[in-house]
Amino acid sequence: MSTELSAGNVVGFQALFDNPLFAGGIGLGALGAAAAFARKGALVALGTARRRLLVNVEISKQDPAYPWILAWLSKPRETPGFIASRLTRIHDMSVTTLTTSRGPAGVGGPTNAHFFLQPGYGRHIVKHGNAYIAVNREKHNTANMNTGEPHEIVQMTTLWAHRHVFEEVFAEAHRLAARANEGKTTVYSVRGMDWAPLGDPRTKRPLASVILDEGVKESIVADVKDFMSRQQWYIDRGIPYRRGYLLFGPPGSGKSSFIQALAGELDFSVAMVNLSEMGMTDDKLAYLLTKLPKRSILLLEDADAAFVNRRQRDSDGYSGATVTFSGLLNALDGLAAGEERIAFLTTNHIDRLDSALIRPGRVDMTVRIGEATRHQAALMWDRFYGDIDQDHSGRERFLARLNDLGLFGVGANGEPSNRHTSTAAIQGLFLFNKNDMEGAIEMAEGLIPRKFEPMEKNPEGAIKTPA
Numbered sequence: 001m002s003t004e005l006s007a008g009n010v011v012g013f014q015a016l017f018d019n020p021l022f023a024g025g026i027g028l029g030a031l032g033a034a035a036a037f038a039r040k041g042a043l044v045a046l047g048t049a050r051r052r053l054l055v056n057v058e059i060s061k062q063d064p065a066y067p068w069i070l071a072w073l074s075k076p077r078e079t080p081g082f083i084a085s086r087l088t089r090i091h092d093m094s095v096t097t098l099t100t101s102r103g104p105a106g107v108g109g110p111t112n113a114h115f116f117l118q119p120g121y122g123r124h125i126v127k128h129g130n131a132y133i134a135v136n137r138e139k140h141n142t143a144n145m146n147t148g149e150p151h152e153i154v155q156m157t158t159l160w161a162h163r164h165v166f167e168e169v170f171a172e173a174h175r176l177a178a179r180a181n182e183g184k185t186t187v188y189s190v191r192g193m194d195w196a197p198l199g200d201p202r203t204k205r206p207l208a209s210v211i212l213d214e215g216v217k218e219s220i221v222a223d224v225k226d227f228m229s230r231q232q233w234y235i236d237r238g239i240p241y242r243r244g245y246l247l248f249g250p251p252g253s254g255k256s257s258f259i260q261a262l263a264g265e266l267d268f269s270v271a272m273v274n275l276s277e278m279g280m281t282d283d284k285l286a287y288l289l290t291k292l293p294k295r296s297i298l299l300l301e302d303a304d305a306a307f308v309n310r311r312q313r314d315s316d317g318y319s320g321a322t323v324t325f326s327g328l329l330n331a332l333d334g335l336a337a338g339e340e341r342i343a344f345l346t347t348n349h350i351d352r353l354d355s356a357l358i359r360p361g362r363v364d365m366t367v368r369i370g371e372a373t374r375h376q377a378a379l380m381w382d383r384f385y386g387d388i389d390q391d392h393s394g395r396e397r398f399l400a401r402l403n404d405l406g407l408f409g410v411g412a413n414g415e416p417s418n419r420h421t422s423t424a425a426i427q428g429l430f431l432f433n434k435n436d437m438e439g440a441i442e443m444a445e446g447l448i449p450r451k452f453e454p455m456e457k458n459p460e461g462a463i464k465t466p467a
């Protein structure tokens with residue numbers, strides 16, 4: 001039965017093939033399949049050839065070299081030759097605008113704007129030396145979870161024979177970026193789970209513009225420079241190459257300004273964390289310290305925040321979303337702490353800190369940056385009015401006035417006074433009286449700190465508003 005059937009089938013097939021329409025269909029199908037096969041083969045061959053003949057470099061937006069490469073791509077270049085110049089014309093650009101308020105004189109004048117054209121998204125061709133480089137800038141539809149910014153890459157392709165051109169390109173891009181940042185200090189702050197430059201790199205603040213009490217600045221600078229020259233010494237002794245400084249004192253005494261100026265002096269950047277900032281946790285701090293930007297001073301502002309926090313945790317068992325004392329200690333010398341590091345801590349409330357913090361390895365040098373002294377007031381005067389007060393008579397009158405007001409810690413009758421002023425206040429007075437030293441002397445009374453009555457606190461620590 002079954003053999004009969006199969007024989008019948010064979011006969012049936014034969015009949016089908018005898019049908020010209022069917023045979024033609026099969027023929028076409030076979031041709032199509034062969035074409036598809038050939039196409040696939042060609043693609044594979046092309047892919048293999050591409051891989052063999054071309055070199056690809058991909059740079060993602062997260063990489064520090066990304067902005068350098070974009071800047072390098074937008075650098076004006078002369079491409080001789082009709083075809084080469086047509087080929088390398090960039091037709092799609094994107095613009096980055098920098099505005100500065102240093103516009104023409106006149107209040108409310110328009111701000112200055114600089115436009116930087118960069119190759120936009122898409123494909124471009126650039127020529128470097130003899131090599132053509134195909135550039136593809138792409139925005140992906142995935143985004144960085146921390147910042148919400150879409151992922152972006154630049155892909156550069158050149159011939160295998162020209163692969164060495166990339167080294168040159170990266171070196172040149174880096175040189176360009178370094179030149180653009182010469183004389184600038186970059187300040188990094190925390191964005192999401194990462195360090196990001198806080199605005200554009202700012203002009204270096206000269207160390208001489210920060211006026212601390214006699215010898216204070218010199219001793220810190222000497223210590224830091226000595227530390228920087230002793231890396232091998234630390235390595236030989238197996239000690240982590242780290243040093244910590246704690247600057248404490250009242251607000252407006254120049255702590256942050258000094259650290260910024262010091263970074264400029266050392267040609268370092270500043271990586272700043274505000275410990276009192278909401279959302280800064282122990283884990284986050286530890287993680288950030290493992291990826292501190294190279295050649296940067298770690299600046300931990302408001303170090304006392306960690307201690308206030310500990311107290312809160314002691315009393316109600318909840319630490320909130322901020323850094324704790326142990327988190328700070330770990331950051332300074334725990335496992336998360338980098339092998340190489342210069343850290344500066346600042347605080348207005350030294351009394352809130354714990355002695356565990358101030359031990360060598362965590363904080364090696366503690367310096368008080370205090371209220372303005374006579375020495376500082378005199379130097380600040382010279383910086384502002386030195387050119388119009390050649391005989392220093394104005395300076396002497398100003399200092400005498402401050403002394404009479406009891407602002408140097410001694411009252412008019414020679415008794416100790418509790419009155420002090422800050423260098424920030426003196427700077428404010430001088431800024432208000434630009435080129436007008438008489439005005440500054442007249443208004444010196446304004447340096448007396450205004451007293452704000454402290455609000456009464458009830459035993460729970462809540463602030464009671466006066467009835």
Ligand SMILES: Nc1ncnc2c1ncn2[C@@H]1O[C@H](COP(=O)(O)OP(=O)(O)OP(=O)(O)O)[C@@H](O)[C@H]1O
Pocket residue numbers: 209210211212249250251252253254255256257258347348423424425427
């Ligand atoms: N010793 C100083 N020399 C020069 N400028 C100073 C000095 N102290 C303060 N200033 C000026 O006052 C302003 C505030 O200074 P800065 O932010 O450095 O103070 P700070 O000590 O960090 O204060 P805070 O404790 O509130 O953070 C800045 O504009 C700075 O230029």
Ligand SMILES: [Mg+2]
Pocket residue numbers: 255256257301346
């Ligand atoms: Mg400060």
